[in-house]
Amino acid sequence: MQNPPYFTDDTIVFGLLMLLLGFVFYTSSKEEGNWKKFYKIVPALLMCYLLPAILSSMNIIAPEWTEISANGEEIKKSSQIYHIASRYLLPAALVLMTLSIDLKALMNLGFKSIIVFLAGTIGIILGGPIAILIISIFSPETVGGNDFDAVWRGLSTIAGSWIGGGANQAAMLEIFKFNQSKYGAMVLVDIVVANIGMAFLLFGIGKKETINKWLKADNSSIQKLQDKVSNYQESVKRNPSLTDYMVILAIAFTSVGISHWGSQIISNFCTQTFEAVNDPKSFASTFGGTFFWMITIATILGIILSYTKLKTYEGAGASKIGSIFIYILVASIGMKMNLTSVFDNPGLILVGIIWMIIHFIIIFAVAKLIKAPYFFIAVGSQANVGGAASAPVVASAFHPSLASVGVLLAIFGYIIGTYGAIICTFLMEHAAPQ
Numbered sequence: 001m002q003n004p005p006y007f008t009d010d011t012i013v014f015g016l017l018m019l020l021l022g023f024v025f026y027t028s029s030k031e032e033g034n035w036k037k038f039y040k041i042v043p044a045l046l047m048c049y050l051l052p053a054i055l056s057s058m059n060i061i062a063p064e065w066t067e068i069s070a071n072g073e074e075i076k077k078s079s080q081i082y083h084i085a086s087r088y089l090l091p092a093a094l095v096l097m098t099l100s101i102d103l104k105a106l107m108n109l110g111f112k113s114i115i116v117f118l119a120g121t122i123g124i125i126l127g128g129p130i131a132i133l134i135i136s137i138f139s140p141e142t143v144g145g146n147d148f149d150a151v152w153r154g155l156s157t158i159a160g161s162w163i164g165g166g167a168n169q170a171a172m173l174e175i176f177k178f179n180q181s182k183y184g185a186m187v188l189v190d191i192v193v194a195n196i197g198m199a200f201l202l203f204g205i206g207k208k209e210t211i212n213k214w215l216k217a218d219n220s221s222i223q224k225l226q227d228k229v230s231n232y233q234e235s236v237k238r239n240p241s242l243t244d245y246m247v248i249l250a251i252a253f254t255s256v257g258i259s260h261w262g263s264q265i266i267s268n269f270c271t272q273t274f275e276a277v278n279d280p281k282s283f284a285s286t287f288g289g290t291f292f293w294m295i296t297i298a299t300i301l302g303i304i305l306s307y308t309k310l311k312t313y314e315g316a317g318a319s320k321i322g323s324i325f326i327y328i329l330v331a332s333i334g335m336k337m338n339l340t341s342v343f344d345n346p347g348l349i350l351v352g353i354i355w356m357i358i359h360f361i362i363i364f365a366v367a368k369l370i371k372a373p374y375f376f377i378a379v380g381s382q383a384n385v386g387g388a389a390s391a392p393v394v395a396s397a398f399h400p401s402l403a404s405v406g407v408l409l410a411i412f413g414y415i416i417g418t419y420g421a422i423i424c425t426f427l428m429e430h431a432a433p434q
Contacts, residue, residue, distance in 0.1 A: 002065040004062075014081055017331040018331075020331060024047045027039070042203070043203060043205050046205075049202060050199065052334035053334045055335070056338050057339040061079070063078060079335070081335065085332040086332070088253075092255065092256050092322070092325050094295070096318045096319055096325075097319050097322040097392075097401065098302025098404050099302055099305055099306055099319070109405065113409065115370060115372070116366060116376040119362055119366035120363040121413070124163050125163070130354070132428055132432055150429075151432065152425065153425075156178070156424070157178065157187075160172035161190050162190070162385045164420070186348075188349075193355070195337040198385070198390060211374040216368070218373070222398070225399075225402070232314065233314055233319075236312045240317050245316070245321075256298070259298040262293065262297045270287045291388070295410075323400055326392065363380060375395075375398050378397075382406065382410075387410050392406040
C-alpha cells in the first residue's frame with residue numbers, strides 16, 4: 001500500500017514539475033562553470049526524467065496512493081498529470097513536430113530502422129527465457145511456481161508490454177491466466193526495469209557521437225533529414241507574434257480534438273464490427289483501444305499538414321512548443337518511477353534487469369553488424385519497451401523532426417506484440433524449473 005505523498009493536489013505537483021524543468025533548462029544553458037561540466041556527463045533530458053523520480057521516491061509526489069476513509073475503507077487515488085500529458089500534450093506535440101517533416105526524406109531512412117527494431121523484439125523474446133535459466137541456477141524459487149502461480153505466466157505480461165503495449169499486456173494476462181493477486185509484482189518489474197532502460201538510453205544520447213564511432217555507423221540519412229529540416233526552419237524563421245502562437249496552439253489542439261473524436265469513432269466501429277477486436281487473446285484487440293488510434297491519427301494529421309501552408313508556422317516555433325509538451329511528458333513519466341521500489345522484490349527485478357541487458361546486447365550487436373546509428377538503437381528499443389508514449393520522446397531528443405519515426409515503430413510494435421509475447425512465453429515455460 002502506497003501512503004499518501006506530501007503533495008496530493010495535481011496543481012501543486014504540476015507546479016513542482018515545471019519548476020524542475022525550468023531548473024534543468026536554466027542550468028543546462030550555462031556556457032561555463034560546473035554546470036557545463038555536469039551536463040557534458042549527464043544529458044539534460046535525463047535530468048528532466050530523474051528529478052521527478054527522486055521526488056516520487058521520497059514520497060513528496062506520487063503517481064498513485066491509498067487513503068483511508070473515515071469508515072476505515074481503502075480508497076485508491078492517483079495523479080492525472082501523466083494521463084493529461086499522454087492524452088493531450090503528446091498528440092499535440094506529434095502534430096507540431098511533424099509539421100515540418102519531409103515524408104520522402106523520412107522514408108529515406110531505409111530498412112535499418114526496421115531491422116534494429118526487430119532485433120530489439122527478438123532480444124525481448126529470447127531475453128525472458130535466458131533470464132529465467134540464469135536465475136534458476138542460484139534461486140529456482142524466484143522463477144518457479146505451479147499452475148496459475150507459475151512465474152513464467154506472470155512474466156508473459158511483461159513480454160506483452162515490452163514488445164507491444166498495454167493492450168498486449170492485458171491479452172497475455174487473459175491468455176495465460178496468471179494469478180491476479182500476484183500481478184502487482186509483475187507490473188512493478190515492468191515499470192521499474194523499463195524506466196531503468198529508458199534512463200540508460202537517454203544517457204547514451206549524450207554520448208551518441210562516441211557510440212556511433214564504435215558502431216562505425218552511417219549516420220548520413222539521419223543527418224540529411226535533420227539538415228533539411230533545420231535549413232527549412234531557418235528559411236521560414238521569423239519573430240513570432242501573439243497571432244502566430246494562437247494559430248500554432250489552434251493547429252495543435254484542434255488536431256488533438258480530431259484525434260480523440262476519430263479514435264472514439266474508429267474504436268467503437270472496430271469493437272462493434274469485428275469479434276476478434278473484443279477477444280483479448282487476439283492481436284486485433286490492439287485496434288479496440290482509443291490510445292492506438294489517437295496516436296495514429298495525430299501522426300497522420302501532422303504529415304498531412306506538412307503539405308499545406310501551415311507548415312510555415314515552423315518558422316514561428318511550432319516544433320519548440322511541441323518540445324515543451326514532450327518535456328512535460330518526460331517529467332510525468334519520471335514521476336511514475338519510484339527508485340526505492342527496486343528493493344521491493346529484488347529477485348524478480350533481477351530477472352527483469354537480466355532480460356533488459358540481453359535485449360540491449362542483441363540490439364547493439366545487430367546495429368554494429370549492419371552499421372546502424374545509435375538513433376535506431378535508442379528509438380527501436382524504446383518503441384518496443386516504452387511504446388508510443390515514450391518512443392517519440394527519445395526520437396525527438398535527437399531532433400524534433402524525428403519524433404514520427406518513434407511513433408511509426410511503436411505502432412508496428414503494437415501489431416506484433418501479442419504474437420511475439422506468446423512465443424516468448426512458451427520459451428519461458430520450457431526454461432522455468434519444473
